[in-house]
Every structure is written in structure tokens, then in C-alpha cells.
Amino acid sequence: MARANIKDVASLAGVSPGTVSRTLNGNSYVSKDTRAKILAAVKELNYQPNAAAKTLKAGRSHTLALVIPSIQNPIFPIVTQGVEDVANMQGYTTILCNTNEDTNREKQYISNLLTRSIDGFIFATITEKADYIYELREKGVPVVLVNRRNDDEIDAVQIDNFQATFDATNYLVSTGHKTIAFAMGHESINVYRDRREGYLTALKHHGIRFHPEWIMQETYGPESFYSLTKSLMASEYRPTAILAGSDIKAFTIMRSLHDSGYKIPEDVSVIGIDNIPLSALMEPPLSSVSQPLYQMGSLAAKKLISQIEHKEETGQLLPPVVDIMTTELIIRKSTL
Amino acid sequence: MARANIKDVASLAGVSPGTVSRTLNGNSYVSKDTRAKILAAVKELNYQPNAAAKTLKAGRSHTLALVIPSIQNPIFPIVTQGVEDVANMQGYTTILCNTNEDTNREKQYISNLLTRSIDGFIFATITEKADYIYELREKGVPVVLVNRRNDDEIDAVQIDNFQATFDATNYLVSTGHKTIAFAMGHESINVYRDRREGYLTALKHHGIRFHPEWIMQETYGPESFYSLTKSLMASEYRPTAILAGSDIKAFTIMRSLHDSGYKIPEDVSVIGIDNIPLSALMEPPLSSVSQPLYQMGSLAAKKLISQIEHKEETGQLLPPVVDIMTTELIIRKSTL
DNA sequence: CTGAAAGCGCTAACAG
DNA sequence: CTGTTAGCGCTTTCAG
Numbered sequence: 266m267a268r269a270n271i272k273d274v275a276s277l278a279g280v281s282p283g284t285v286s287r288t289l290n291g292n293s294y295v296s297k298d299t300r301a302k303i304l305a306a307v308k309e310l311n312y313q314p315n316a317a318a319k320t321l322k323a324g325r326s327h328t329l330a331l332v333i334p335s336i337q338n339p340i341f342p343i344v345t346q347g348v349e350d351v352a353n354m355q356g357y358t359t360i361l362c363n364t365n366e367d368t369n370r371e372k373q374y375i376s377n378l379l380t381r382s383i384d385g386f387i388f389a390t391i392t393e394k395a396d397y398i399y400e401l402r403e404k405g406v407p408v409v410l411v412n413r414r415n416d417d418e419i420d421a422v423q424i425d426n427f428q429a430t431f432d433a434t435n436y437l438v439s440t441g442h443k444t445i446a447f448a449m450g451h452e453s454i455n456v457y458r459d460r461r462e463g464y465l466t467a468l469k470h471h472g473i474r475f476h477p478e479w480i481m482q483e484t485y486g487p488e489s490f491y492s493l494t495k496s497l498m499a500s501e502y503r504p505t506a507i508l509a510g511s512d513i514k515a516f517t518i519m520r521s522l523h524d525s526g527y528k529i530p531e532d533v534s535v536i537g538i539d540n541i542p543l544s545a546l547m548e549p550p551l552s553s554v555s556q557p558l559y560q561m562g563s564l565a566a567k568k569l570i571s572q573i574e575h576k577e578e579t580g581q582l583l584p585p586v587v588d589i590m591t592t593e594l595i596i597r598k599s600t601l
Numbered sequence: 602m603a604r605a606n607i608k609d610v611a612s613l614a615g616v617s618p619g620t621v622s623r624t625l626n627g628n629s630y631v632s633k634d635t636r637a638k639i640l641a642a643v644k645e646l647n648y649q650p651n652a653a654a655k656t657l658k659a660g661r662s663h664t665l666a667l668v669i670p671s672i673q674n675p676i677f678p679i680v681t682q683g684v685e686d687v688a689n690m691q692g693y694t695t696i697l698c699n700t701n702e703d704t705n706r707e708k709q710y711i712s713n714l715l716t717r718s719i720d721g722f723i724f725a726t727i728t729e730k731a732d733y734i735y736e737l738r739e740k741g742v743p744v745v746l747v748n749r750r751n752d753d754e755i756d757a758v759q760i761d762n763f764q765a766t767f768d769a770t771n772y773l774v775s776t777g778h779k780t781i782a783f784a785m786g787h788e789s790i791n792v793y794r795d796r797r798e799g800y801l802t803a804l805k806h807h808g809i810r811f812h813p814e815w816i817m818q819e820t821y822g823p824e825s826f827y828s829l830t831k832s833l834m835a836s837e838y839r840p841t842a843i844l845a846g847s848d849i850k851a852f853t854i855m856r857s858l859h860d861s862g863y864k865i866p867e868d869v870s871v872i873g874i875d876n877i878p879l880s881a882l883m884e885p886p887l888s889s890v891s892q893p894l895y896q897m898g899s900l901a902a903k904k905l906i907s908q909i910e911h912k913e914e915t916g917q918l919l920p921p922v923v924d925i926m927t928t929e930l931i932i933r934k935s936t937l
Numbered sequence: 938c939t940g941a942a943a944g945c946g947c948t949a950a951c952a953g
Numbered sequence: 954c955t956g957t958t959a960g961c962g963c964t965t966t967c968a969g
Contacts, residue, residue: 268715270961270962270963271962271963271964272962280939280940281939281940281941282940282962282963282964283939283940283941283942283963283964283965284938284939284940286963286964286965287938287939287964287965290964294938295938295939296938296939299938299939313712313715313716314716314962314963315657315716315718315961315962315963316716316717316718317653317654317656317657317662317717317718317961317962317963318653318657318945318961318962318963318964319962319963319964320653320656320945320963321651321653321654321657321945321946321947321961321962321963322944322945322962322963322964322965323945323963323964324945326653335682336672336678336681336682336685337678337679337682339675339678341678342672342673342675342677342678343673345672345697346671346672346673346699349672349697349699358696358713358717359696359697360694360695360696360697361681361685361695361696361697363682363685376649377694379604379649380649380650380651380652381652381653381694382651382652382653516879516882517882519882519884520881520882520884520886523884543852543879545856546852546853546855546856547883547884548855548856548859548883548884550856606945606946606947607946607947607948608946616955616956617955617956617957618946618947618948618956618957619947619948619949619955619956619957619958620954620955620956622947622948622949623948623949623954623955626948630954631954631955632954632955635954635955650946650947651945651946651947653945653946653947654945654946654947654948654961655946655947655948656947656961657945657946657947657961657962657963658946658947658948658949658960658961659947659948659961660961938969939968939969940967940968940969941966941967941968941969942965942966942967942968943964943965943966943967944963944964944965945962945963945964946961947960947961948959948960948961949958949959949960950957950958950959951956951957951958951959952955952956952957952958953954953955953956953957
């Protein structure tokens with residue numbers, strides 16, 4: 266038996282399709298009687314409006330896109346959950362898009378999604394120089410960025426990445442460390458550049474002479490830190506503490522340290538950034554700068570939906586605002 | 602500037618919309634000349650067909666739904682990636698649905714998605730007695746199950762959960778263990794019941810007298826194993842090995858063991874199931890029964906798309922087939 | 938307060 | 954080989 270449509274409801278209730286539409290969407294008055302008849306018919310036929318027809322008519326789909334580099338990076342499921350929870354609550358469906366940091370894939374997604382009358386985008390990816398994102402906003406498409414550099418021309422929610430590593434480095438220094446390495450992600454990602462800057466500045470601040478060898482530069486992925494750590498520890502620049510650009514990097518670094526026979530934190534302290542739940546399960550439990558990932562996701566979704574609905578009403582986007590969320594240094598057992 | 606539609610293309614190319622549709626969908630012959638003109642116009646206007654209109658007309662959306670309990674459980678991002686990769690490759694978009702094991706939420710998703718002319722569903726959730734899923738299939742909606750009990754009436758891809766724990770337990774016995782505990786997930790989830798059965802059967806097989814105290818029963822989530830482990834280890838039933846129903850459970854168990862001062866594997870061996878990438882980073886690296894999660898996702902997507910396209914052509918679904926993927930026992934350092 | 942009719946963008950059937 | 958037309962299901966004027 267095929268799905269009932271608005272005509273079926275109308276004829277069962279003995280009214281016209283227009284009236285059914287009006288009662289269901291409630292922007293206009295309908296008499297108590299007909300209203301009741303229609304509701305009964307809706308119930309009887311288990312009628313649910315066809316989304317494609319609505320979308321076609323309205324030019325919007327009550328769907329939003331969340332674009333992330335990889336769902337396999339454990340920070341994104343948390344952000345995703347935040348986005349989804351508020352989206353669902355507000356009657357929106359979320360489409361998840363993995364780009365693997367590939368700009369072309371990202372562009373493809375955008376154009377495909379536009380085709381689907383998507384209502385707006387949240388970009389949690391980190392590539393830069395994405396003119397096409399600015400163009401999107403200029404074309405009037407609601408867009409929110411999560412932890413992505415922007416020049417205040419687009420809504421965004423971020424943490425202060427500089428401050429995060431600045432704090433962590435200060436802590437390390439305050440506990441007596443004078444040789445501190447940093448595990449750096451891809452140079453092309455501004456989040457990591459900011460984090461490096463915070464680290465460097467804190468060092469300078471304390472008059473610690475920086476050695477370029479202290480920076481471990483990721484090459485093919487987080488696993489690259491396994492051998493990077495081994496080499497660094499075997500070199501004359503062996504540090505007494507390592508600040509990792511993310512928790513995942515810290516995990517690999519700890520693995521490498523263990524395998525080389527170093528004790529954490531006695532021989533070397535390790536500290537991460539993100540504070541994903543797994544960090545507390547590591548041995549030793551990882552100290553980390555916490556990022557409110559779930560809240561970042563939910564705030565991003567709220568902002569996006571506000572934009573969407575404001576645009577719906579006024580045809581205009583609201584002026585962009587950038588929200589900076591606070592981080593917190595969580596000290597566990599991996600630091601001395 | 603609004604998005605170009607098929608009429609714009611038609612008038613720019615000096616032909617009718619029907620002809621444009623035909624060239625673009627290629628089910629009918631079009632002369633070289635007009636074809637070229639149309640393609641040029643498409644390019645010039647950067648025309649992309651409106652998905653909602655197509656969906657409305659065709660009754661299908663080239664979209665599939667992946668229903669999972671929680672994206673925060675690290676096994677699902679991997680399955681998801683598998684699904685997405687093949688879906689994208691074949692021109693389908695994936696909608697991710699988190700149910701938190703909540704049957705009502707699952708039903709809501711289904712009815713909402715049906716409204717959107719979804720082409721098919723992959724259920725990677727584990728609740729049972731889901732008559733509504735069988736009904737879906739009976740109504741002719743393509744459905745594939747991942748690691749979910751079914752009576753061969755629905756396509757599925759699974760591992761042999763019994764065999765997984767049977768093998769792991771045998772291994773433990775073969776290395777000299779005689780007291781082996783099992784960390785059990787929710788009773789309501791057949792995957793865990795099967796795993797428990799494998800464990801129990803292996804024990805019996807070796808003539809080991811089972812103590813009910815050996816079963817640690819999860820209550821409020823994986824974290825419940827923290828205190829469960831503490832109590833068990835403090836009791837007279839302290840085991841020399843613990844088989845965890847999943848890697849995540851194993852992580853919490855290891856944490857608890859460390860905190861109580863036990864050495865792994867010297868004092869107690871631990872073994873997980875899933876073999877997620879993080880397992881290799883644990884200290885000590887976790888031995889685990891590997892599950893081909895990515896492949897399970899990609900196979901599920903392939904099966905679903907076959908069903909969708911077969912239905913498209915013939916109006917019928919293919920007879921269901923259940924695929925059992927193989928597992929492998931990966932021995933690392935958490936077992937002795 | 939309600940019905941009729943037009944149209945969102947596309948495809949498929951029917952002519953020609 | 955190509956144009957015309959109808960209609961997918963819904964909303965929204967416009968009448969009344």
C-alpha cells in the first residue's frame with residue numbers, strides 16, 4: 266500500500282488539499298470542525314508529508330551538513346554528537362561529510378549538497394584559503410566554522426589555541442622542566458600553527474633557549490610520531506617533557522616512549538590537547554588541555570540554525586560572531 | 602543570482618527541457634549537434650539538477666541511512682567510513698543516525714527518513730525484537746543488518762561472535778589460565794550473549810568449573826567495569842585472566858587493574874574484542890580478537906546498493922543472504 | 938474560513 | 954531525433 270498523500274487526506278476528510286496544508290502548517294485559521302476532521306484523517310491514514318515535495322516547493326530541506334576531515338579522528342564524533350543533538354531537537358537532519366582534508370572532495374560535497382537544497386553548513390575542517398567557503402556565505406548560504414581560521418567574516422566557534430599551549434608550557438616550566446619538545450601537526454593547519462606559537466611564546470617568556478630540534482614535525486599521520494620520538498630521545502636534544510599537539514599524538518608518543526624503556530612521567534612528562542575521554546584510560550592517565558568538543562558542536566548547530574531561520578524570515582544573514590570557548594588544563598599522571 | 606534550472610539550459614541551448622533531460626540522463630538518442638550545444642549551455646550556466654525535483658519525480662533520493670547506537674563508540678566510526686566510502690563511490694549520500702539504543706528514537710528516524718524517500722537502511726544497532734525492521738523489508742524497503750541478530754530473512758553482515766570468544770578463551774587456557782573472567786555487555790544485546798556463550802563453551806570444553814562470579818555484568822556503561830574489576834579482584838574468585846566483551850571494556854578494566862596495583866600481564870592477562878586501532882597504543886598493547894569493521898561497513902553498503910538497484914529494475918528485492926566475516930586473534934602484550 | 942489553480946524542477950509518455 | 958504535456962506532492966496566492 267503506497268504512502269498516503271495530501272490528496273488522500275483531503276478526500277477522506279471531505280475538504281480540499283489546500284485546507285489540509287493550512288491546518289497542518291497552521292499559518293492560517295481553520296474552523297474547529299474541519300480541523301478535527303482533517304486531523305482524524307491524518308491519523309487514520311498515518312499521513313506524513315513528502316519531504317521532497319516540501320523541499321522542492323520551499324527551496325529548503327531542513328537538512329544541514331557537517332563537514333569534517335575524518336570521523337576516525339576521535340575528536341569529531343564528539344563534535345558530531347553535539348551538532349546532531351541540537352539539530353534533531355530543532356527538527357533538522359544532519360548529513361555527515363568526511364573530506365580527509367581533501368579540498369576537492371570538500372568542494373564536491375558542497376556542490377552536491379547545494380543541489381539538495383541544503384539549509385546550511387558547519388565546517389569543522391581545517392584547511393585554509395578556502396575562498397569557496399567565503400563565497401558560500403556571500404551567496405547567502407548560512408555557514409558556521411568550528412576551529413577554523415577566519416577573519417571574523419563568518420560565524421565561528423573556536424578555542425584559543427595559542428592560550429592552550431601557552432598554559433600547558435607554562436605549567437611544564439613551573440614544575441621544573443627546561444627542555445620541552447612539541448609535537449606539531451601539519452604546518453598547513455592553522456590550529457597547529459597557533460598551538461606552536463603558544464608553546465614558543467611561553468618558552469621565550471621564561472627565557473628558555475629554544476632548539477628547533479624540539480619540534481617534531483608530523484609527516485604521514487599521527488603514527489609518524491612513533492619514530493620521531495625515538496630519534497628525538499636518542500639525540501642530544503632529549504627533552505624532559507613533550508607537549509603533544511593533540512591527544513592522539515600523545516598516545517603514539519607514549520607508546521614510543523614505553524617501547525624505548527622510558528618511564529612516564531619520571532623520565533619524561535607528556536601532555537596532550539583535547540582531553541578526549543580515552544585520555545583518562547591511558548597508562549599513565551594523560552594530562553591534557555581540555556577542549557569542550559560537545560559544546561562546540563552544539564553551539565555551532567545553534568548558531569547555524571539561528572542563521573537559517575533569520576534568513577528564512579528576513580532574507581538576510583545575521584552579522585557573523587566568533588565565539589571563543591574556554592579550555593582547561595587537566596593534570597593527571599603523565600606529568601611530573 | 603539564482604541557481605540555473607533545466608529551462609534556463611534549454612532556452613540557452615535553443616532546445617526544449619525534455620531534450621536537455623534526455624541528453625543528461627542518456628536513455629535516449631540525441632543528435633551530436635544538439636548534444637554539444639546542450640553540454641555547452643550546462644557548462645556555461647554551471648547547471649546542476651535539483652535533487653528535490655528528481656526525488657519527487659522518481660520517488661527515490663539516492664540517499665541511504667546508517668543507523669548506529671552511538672558515534673562515540675569507537676567501533677562505529679570505522680564501520681561508518683566503510684559505508685560512506687562505497688556509498689559515495691556509487692553516487693549515494695549517507696545520513697548518519699544515532700539512536701543511543703533507544704527503540705523509539707530508531708522508529709522516529711525510520712519514519713522521518715521514509716518521508717525523505719530514503720532508498721534503504723543499514724542498521725548497525727543491536728537491539729532485538731525489532732519487528733518494525735522486518736516490516737520495513739516486507740514493505741519492500743531495502744535493509745541490511747550489521748552485527749544484528751536476524752533469522753536469515755534479512756541481508757546481514759556479521760562475525761561469528763561465539764567463535765570469537767571461543768577462540769580467545771581457548772588461547773587463554775592454552776597458556777595456562779584456569780580462572781578466567783568475562784566482561785559482559787548488556788544482556789539484551791545478542792552480540793554479547795553469543796560472546797558469553799563462546800566463553801562458557803570453551804571453559805566447559807576444557808573441563809574448567811565455571812563460577813558465576815566470573816561474569817562481570819555491565820550496568821550503566823563501560824565505566825561500570827572499573828569498580829566491577831576492583832571487586833572481583835578483591836574477592837575469592839580473583840581470576841588470572843579477563844576476557845572483555847569489547848576493547849573499550851578492556852581499556853577500563855586495564856585502568857582499574859593498574860590503579861589497584863596489579864601488573865598486566867604478570868598478575869592478570871587481559872584480552873579484548875574488536876581490535877580497534879587504539880588497542881595497539883595501550884600500555885601494555887592489548888591482545889584482541891580483530892573484527893573487520895571497515896569491511897563490514899563497505900560490504901553492507903555494497904549489499905544495500907545492490908538491493909536498491911535490483912529493486913529499481915525489477916520492483917523486487919533479492920533474496921537475503923547473511924555474510925559471516927572472519928575474525929583473527931591478535932596477540933600483543935596484555936596476555937601471558 | 939475554504940476551494941481552485943498555479944507552479945517549484947524534473948522526467949516520461951506521446952506525438953510528430 | 955525532438956517538442957509538448959502532464960504530473961510527482963506540496964504550498965500559496967486569489968477568489969469567494
